[in-house]
Amino acid sequence: MNKTSEIVIIGGGVIGTSIAYNLSKKGKKVILVEKGDLAFGASGSCDQEIILQSKSPGVHLQMAMRSAEIYKTLEDELNHPIEYKNTGGMIIIETEEEMKTMEGIVEKQKKFGFNVEILDRNEAAKLQGGLAEHLQGSTYSPQDAHINSMELTIGYANAAKKLGAEVILNTEVTGIKQENRKITGVQTSDGDIDSEIVINCAGAWAPAIAQMAGINIPIQPRRGQIIITEEVPPYVMGDILSARYIAAKYNPDILKNSNDPGIKLGVGLALSQMEKGNIMIGATREFVGYDTSVTREGIKEILKYATRLVPGIRDLNIIRVFAGLRPYTPDGLPVIGFMENVEGFFMAAGHEGDGIALAPVTGEIVSDLIIDGKTFIDDSVFDIKRFN
């Protein structure tokens, strides 16, 4: 198979398919290449939360809020059941120290125009049953939502195909072709595809793809283990995180120095309920290379922490556990943009645990930057040079 395309996208996760859809919508000829199948990486092994509260005030939150707008009508736009539900969400606060941190974050988010407030223990208990007595309270925002990430990926891919995009599965990119530091295409396990623009959306595997073009990017795989319970009647109010989840996300160093095995594994609570009734309980944040196995210790520590905060779930049965690799960057923001040294090589990866929340807006930003050379958001924060 030898083909030609205006743009080649590498990676069939939620970011790659969203970009394929957005570029196709604007009339670009796109070929997406995926080494496995759709949503085979982090997009198919994550929780389902589109939580805005976990985003830091600034461009990060601005992106999430724009995504939230797009999500409201996305199901109709893609004509695919993506199970979007605007449920609202809360961040559970266990200690006084966490309360101080969350008060600071909430104040900044409010100034940014985001609808969020702090609740005391009693107010929080009215929203969610089964909470522990010792909790300080929680935050609450009506703007959080959730979605089925696999349906979302498939929905984007199918909508892109209807607009003329080609999606090639079970085909691995083995090389990036360039002449005089200018992209000319990709080599795959099934022939070459000629193209002047290549977009790297390979998530946790993006560093290996970038390396083929001679570029180093500071993305690392970070493992998240998640537990699924049996189907139960509606119980979880929407998206629930714990304040420690926020700490684990932004301060990995603090966690390293702890003796608590749960803290060492980066355990924070992410609790939500799927449409069919299964409750998802996550997650760890571990640096263990590309190992996607589930560990007894990880599962145990998640459940210990989850039942300490929400004892109401103790009697449920778990039916499935899994782990996925989030593409971690040192500052929690993705790398988006053309690379300076290789003309035509574009990066769109490194969303860590925000891939689902930020996929729609990432698709818009990338298609803007590629077609118009500018976008509605300050894209300098995504520049790879910030890590130098």
Added chain:
Amino acid sequence: MSEKKPVYICRCQEITEDDIKKAIEDGARTVKGVKNRTGATMGLCQGRTCRKLIERMLARYVDMNEIKPGTRPPVRTVKIDDMVKGEEVENE
């Protein structure tokens, strides 16, 4: 003539033979690919009946030696309390 009755492959999630066929037509070549597209194997029994049936359907398209089951343990359900209690006992 009466309408053809649906053949259920995954009873827990009520996924039919036609649903699986559509997933394979859409490009699924592994049990995981079928699962992502249909939700089959994700119910209470975790694919104990349907996994074999899906593998047989896939066998027409793929070399079966290459199919990875993609099983996500536990194979049998476990009560959360039992997992947590075990830890408490160990600490005593």
